[in-house]
Amino acid sequence: MKSYRRKLIQFTAALSLITPLFLDTAGILLNGQGNASMLADTSVIAPNYATGEERAHPNNSWSQAGQDDVINHTGNTSDGLNDFVASPGIASEKSDFISNYITYSNGAYAIRQFAQETSTPGLYDVYTNIRGNQTVDVRPMSIVLVSDHSSSMADNNKMVLLDEAIENFADTLSNYVRTNRIDPDRIRIGHTAYGNGVYTTGARYVPLGNYSTDQTNLLKNATPAAPEANQGTFTQAGLRQAYAMLEAEYADRKKIVILLTDGVPTLANRITGATDNNGNNTIDVNEVISTTTESQAYLQGYTTAGQTANNFGNSTTTAPADLIGRPIDGAGTQPGITPRHVQGTTSGPTYNSVFPATTFSAKNLENKGIEVHGIGIAINAGTAGGNVSSGGNTASYPGFSLAEIENYMRELTYNASYYQNVYAASDLTTYLNQTLLQLFDTVRNGIVQIKIGEHFTYTGASTLPVDYFVNGQASNLQTYEATYDNGVIRLNNLDLGLGQEVQIHHQVHLQTERTDFSPDTWRFISDPVATYFIPNPAISTTELPFAVPAGRAAGTTIDLTKIWEDMSAENASRPEHIELEIQRSTPVDESSWQIANYLLTGRVEDNKWTATKLDSLTLEGGEAKVALPLFNNNGEYFTYKIVRENGADAYSSSISQDGKTVTNTERWKFEVIKQSNEGISPAGAVFELKTADGTIVNTGISRADGLVLWEDAAFRFSKDTTYHLIETTALPAHNVAGPWTIAVVLTTRFP
Structure with missing residues (x-):
């Protein structure tokens, strides 16, 4: 039962998931005054770089005062023009959201990259800005709202907030369609709801229809004042019903599911096929191959002995002694808390969570080209687990941290950026206003790539936080994270509308230790070819280049x-x-x-x-x-x-x-000549030359003419050194001579 899940959830953003991807970017732009004009095409605005140099052209560059080793490119003179502001331009700071942007026609999007020197020589701060706008051209699309009508929606006035949110959305979108004279069949919309099962009749179910006044009224009446009693959260069934509604729509239409829920699914179908790819003997998310498909589950749920049974309407069911109660899946032989195998088997990997089967249905929608969008949820960590007992048996069902729940919820959406989580009900209106702006984003699933320049090295972590701004003010309504790998920074799934902007900050070091380092030579901080922006890959994959900065470093002598x-x-x-x-x-x-x-x-x-x-x-x-x-x-x-x-x-x-x-x-050479006064040949006398500490530095033996031949013939005396010459083997019938002390002192230099 839902009480066993202790699903203590605050509903604060029922439509937080109506974010980014309803409307495609092409054709017409809505400017700040509400006037329609043609949207910029993706004709490339090419930066003006100096010939033969890695830098902005001297006619179109700017630098900050006192920063002589960095140079930046000016922005264009007017929207859509391949003409740039003349030097020296206006110096930018990271908090400046006006200067040095390359802005495309009608302000559809604006991009900028500039660099600043830091207090560390050769280290640069690099700032990359991307700003979006609004469009009013609509690709034909079909949208199904899937609402959670489980019992917990009665708590904290959440059902009323859901009703208000859907009405707000319906009125705003209706006004948008009417104001821009959009053909009624361009936007088709419907609604379904779920609890223990799926509502396919009555006011809660609105079949897909052309957007009109009648359809608007049906949407406004789809949410009752309160949910029915004893309703679980069978999210998988709701997703499957949305697919059934969209399946008959024309293939050329964009198909979108918007899931509105206040928390974690408590029910899912039985798994009939699965893999164990990671070998952990558990059926995890993305390992399910098939499930049963009943959408009105007969649920078996049991409470602790002595309490009134509450089995979502099946209150007369008696708890078997060998089953511990909590509904994880629909009617079957193993409905309790006990981890269960794939249906029809008694061995192999097991599961005890509703997420694998629920995610399986969400991925099925995506595989059919249907996009599942952000889930508005606010749940406290630890409310998804606990202990239950029946017939003397006690077991624990899995609890999830808030981070785990959010990760699972992201798995349900088309990509992680379509998941939103808003926590305060008071923020709902503000959030919805931002959401409505995002309906008309010119930047949708945008891609930003920054390739580090050949002569620079990235310094930082493999993930980079991205700052998000609305009208120049920092905001947390959207969160993005860029990644770094192998010389490339990348930001994907970027959605930006009117007044919305992101800024990526990273640092690079100039590689002065390269053998081809050239002092005072400008080098591109980012690769000018591989640093680009793609506003909407679904429309065009044309890469719009950033005007990249350049840095240099001094040499020395x-x-x-x-x-x-x-x-x-x-x-x-x-x-x-x-x-x-x-x-x-x-x-x-x-x-x-x-x-x-x-x-x-x-x-x-x-x-x-x-x-x-x-x-x-x-x-x-x-x-x-x-x-x-x-x-x-x-x-x-x-x-x-x-x-x-x-x-x-x-x-x-x-x-x-x-x-x-x-x-x-x-160093002086020296000669030693051995003489004999007894008429004996002087050949054969042996000498050693030692330093003052007794180290032997040379040995020699005299020849017939008396000249001593040294073993190291190239040896020379060193200045300010004392040597000892010792005769170690005398001539026959002679006594050894010496020793002699030789002091090498330079007292007079020749000119």
Whole structure:
């Protein structure tokens, strides 16, 4: 029984689901004064970019004061014209809903994208705006209102509010049809209601008919003052009846079901076929293949022993001891709370919720080209579950959180954007006014795509909240969420009418660490080809391009100095050039270059070589030149330092603390000649050369003429270093000589 569901629901938006898709966008526009004029076609208004540059043309650009590294495109001079406001234009802020829009004919829709620098170098705020309007051209359509007349609709005056809402809708739509001289057969409308079953006779049932005064009156009388007693919520049956009503309509008509309900379905048909795609042994939403089709269910429901049975009219039914009472489906062998199998089976996956079967019927409508629209519901979390007992048996039926219920309800609609939930009855009039504006949306199921520019990196989450505005004021009457994936931001199912606008905000970093980074070169922040807007894909898939902003970043330069300190006047060991290895720190992208080279040259006779204002270096191999960005991909400033030199083997090197100067001091060669005063050949004496700490740096052996041949023939003394020369093996009949201490001190330099 419905009391077992504890369906404590507030009805606050019976027609919140009359949103977006009744009227197609084409043909005629209704302007703010109510005059009709032809709606803009989707002829592309192409932005004016500079030739050979990634930026707006200098004649049609604007920037904010003090922001020299971002440039934006101006809007067009008049609706529908491919002509743009001359520079410098008017600077925009995110709260400005007037300037720099590209507006299509008669203001059908307006789009804009602009960027601002942040306090972090190379990081940009990007704002994308889309605004809609109204149209009065109507594609032939057939609409069925499906109303919940369950017992809970008697609570909190909800039935009266439903009646008022339908009357309001009927009068407004009737006035719309009459004012715009729309042929009566362009809009056909009907009504059905449901409780334990479906009403197919009487005032609650209005067969589909051309919209007229008589049809309006029938709609106004379709909602009684109160529902019948002991009525459950058999939503599935109501949806199935709507299909039966629409099935006979011409195929070229747009077919729409508007479900008006105050809460969660409590009844559904028995499932006769299902899959278990996710392998959890439960029949979930979208796993049902078939159900029974009775629409006037004989319900078995039982209460705790000792209470008066209330079986939706079957109060004389006795509760079997082996069944715990709660009606989940219609008459059958397993009507209770116990999870049940597919009808006719005793094994396999089970279900204990009405949602899988109800959603199955909603999807059937969609598969037939019928659109199920938003459900007005206000339900408190936790009111959809509880415990019941009978015959000594106790069981729990599933409770749902508010988020779970809303997700299930979205599954019933054509897409998630057609589900609305309004909670305060006082908001009903305001909401309905907004809903009526949406009947004439120029933006319907719109698509927005923003592709991040090649030289930029998106920074943010995979989902982006979208701000919604009505006449420039923030509003929560519609909610949207954009997604980011693989370099693309996308917003689907966008519905916007007169005065309605959305703004997407995201951030990007300029990729300064790329090898092709070029200082002070403009780069498109968004891809100008793949950043676009499609107002109504059902009418045209033409992509209307945004005029995208551009950003740039400064480079830097470095000065390098080489100082030569030679110990001889001839400079015979000095090379003509040396290669310096320059390291930048700290890049964000580990795969980007970290060390590059510079070939420093100078005259041999000069003791100081310099290179000033270097703005590029060469990668290893000498093939690719790279510029020197001022900051890394995260906006942190780079430092550039010499870390190594190559090509001055005869010199010792020291690098200054700032990494900008290398000092090379010539290292002396030395010779040791072994002599013997006993007439013995000097060949064979062995020597070691050690540093002051005892480290052996070279070994040698004397030859017949006494010259010691060193193992490291290229060895040279280093300045300000003390060495010890030790003879470790003496000549025959000789004592070892030494040791000798050799101190290398530069006291006088040759000019």
